[in-house]
Amino acid sequence: MKLLTHNMLTSNIIKGVTKGYPLKIECQQIEIVETEFNKEFLEKMIPKIDYGVLCRAADQIGHLGDLPKVLPETSDYNEEFMKELHRVLLKVEIKEGNLVCPETGRKFPVSNGIPNMLLNEEEV
Amino acid sequence: MSSGRRPEHQAPPEVFYNDDEARKYTKNTRIMEIQEQLSYRAMELLRLPEDDPCYILDVGCGSGLSGECLSENGHFWVGVDISKSMLDVAGEREVEGDLILNDIGQGLPFKPASFDGVISISAIQWLCNADKSHHNPARRLLKFFSTLYACLRRGGRVAMQFYPENSEQIQLVTTQAMKAGFTGGLVVDYPNSSKAKKMFLCLFAGGAQQELPKGLGTEESSEASAAFVAGRERTKKLRNQKVLKKSKDWIIAKKERRRRQGKEVRPDSKYTGRKRKPRF
Ligand SMILES: C[S@@+](CC[C@H](N)C(=O)[O-])C[C@H]1O[C@@H](n2cnc3c(N)ncnc32)[C@H](O)[C@@H]1O
Numbered sequence: 378m379k380l381l382t383h384n385m386l387t388s389n390i391i392k393g394v395t396k397g398y399p400l401k402i403e404c405q406q407i408e409i410v411e412t413e414f415n416k417e418f419l420e421k422m423i424p425k426i427d428y429g430v431l432c433r434a435a436d437q438i439g440h441l442g443d444l445p446k447v448l449p450e451t452s453d454y455n456e457e458f459m460k461e462l463h464r465v466l467l468k469v470e471i472k473e474g475n476l477v478c479p480e481t482g483r484k485f486p487v488s489n490g491i492p493n494m495l496l497n498e499e500e501v
Numbered sequence: 502m503s504s505g506r507r508p509e510h511q512a513p514p515e516v517f518y519n520d521d522e523a524r525k526y527t528k529n530t531r532i533m534e535i536q537e538q539l540s541y542r543a544m545e546l547l548r549l550p551e552d553d554p555c556y557i558l559d560v561g562c563g564s565g566l567s568g569e570c571l572s573e574n575g576h577f578w579v580g581v582d583i584s585k586s587m588l589d590v591a592g593e594r595e596v597e598g599d600l601i602l603n604d605i606g607q608g609l610p611f612k613p614a615s616f617d618g619v620i621s622i623s624a625i626q627w628l629c630n631a632d633k634s635h636h637n638p639a640r641r642l643l644k645f646f647s648t649l650y651a652c653l654r655r656g657g658r659v660a661m662q663f664y665p666e667n668s669e670q671i672q673l674v675t676t677q678a679m680k681a682g683f684t685g686g687l688v689v690d691y692p693n694s695s696k697a698k699k700m701f702l703c704l705f706a707g708g709a710q711q712e713l714p715k716g717l718g719t720e721e722s723s724e725a726s727a728a729f730v731a732g733r734e735r736t737k738k739l740r741n742q743k744v745l746k747k748s749k750d751w752i753i754a755k756k757e758r759r760r761r762q763g764k765e766v767r768p769d770s771k772y773t774g775r776k777r778k779p780r781f
Contacts, residue, residue: 382579382599385615390608390648398612412597418554418577425556425615425654491588493602494581494610498635501607 388478406473513632518584526564540567546660555617561624565596606641611652621661646681656708691718
């Protein structure tokens with residue numbers, strides 16, 4: 378699972394959970410994968426992502442690198458920033474670990490890069 | 502579908518789509534071709550902008566066949582599916598989208614306005630069945646559609662091909678979609694051909710009023726079969742707009758993409774994309 382996906386995921390499908398965002402990450406294994414750099418896509422995604430959540434998630438798993446903690450002005454989206462954003466959003470993969478609901482503590486295991494978001498009957 | 506029982510009547514999806522069934526989605530070229538054709542048509546119905554990469558949700562993504570069509574057209578995607586076996590196959594095939602194990606009847610776990618569009622191929626008819634004693638299809642469908650509506654950006658579109666069993670199911674599915682706030686409706690391709698007939702639920706999430714696309718082969722034509730042949734040619738043309746799959750150019754382009762992603766790729770040679778002689 379990429380951090381872009383983590384930025385979109387919530388646990389608000391659990392009964393009684395209102396926001397369920399952001400999910401905490403307990404990380405056991407990370408992999409860096411190569412993905413195509415696509416500037417248009419990144420620019421389009423910036424308004425959609427929660428930048429603060431992205432930085433905290435990256436920092437927490439030790440892969441923030443040179444990504445600035447505050448989103449630069451649009452005019453300052455230089456090549457270096459875009460490359461870092463690409464790396465953090467699309468290259469850092471969580472392979473093994475857990476995603477934790479911030480409201481209930483419910484853990485969703487991630488195995489082989491696939492988060493298991495299935496709920497039990499009582500949680501629906 | 503006509504021969505034998507419908508898969509939905511045999512077992513719950515997470516049981517039916519086991520390792521054996523999942524294999525078929527990489528080995529059976531006929532299945533793969535049909536799913537791919539449906540994916541191209543759904544993509545066409547979504548009317549995604551040509552050179553503008555979008556972020557798409559694939560509902561019931563299975564082994565990632567529809568996702569690959571999205572990738573080929575430059576889009577990024579996330580796939581959800583209830584079958585671990587299907588997702589494992591998608592993982593093995595190194596699809597470009599991220600995969601999530603999720604029962605769509607329990608709701609989609611995404612924050613509001615995440616996606617630009619939604620695609621689904623041969624999956625949502627499964628929601629019409631109660632696989633567990635506590636399952637209520639109407640409720641599960643509503644949960645699915647209301648969470649789908651929320652995670653789609655305003656004005657975003659949905660194109661879902663499905664296999665309803667009867668008109669009650671069509672009614673139920675569309676009613677629940679409208680209750681969740683969607684507009685739109687059913688697009689039927691080749692309604693006069695029992696073989697080629699395909700149904701797509703095309704939905705819009707708010708925004709400006711949008712017109713429902715027309716089904717294929719629906720002209721007031723006395724020769725339904727003629728329309729059908731024309732339609733097959735059309736699908737071929739749609740696929741060929743990029744490059745013919747499995748052609749030398751296609752393989753080289755795919756290798757190039759993989760190289761750019763830093764994946765290991767065999768060097769091109771004079772044998773690349775050549776037809777192999779049958780071996781015994
Ligand atoms: C016929 S397969 C199609 C797979 C893929 N869309 C394709 O075209 O190759 C139907 C898929 O729907 C999935 N499915 C069925 N019910 C589901 C549910 N409640 N939640 C998520 N996925 C479901 C199945 O696991 C299966 O992978």
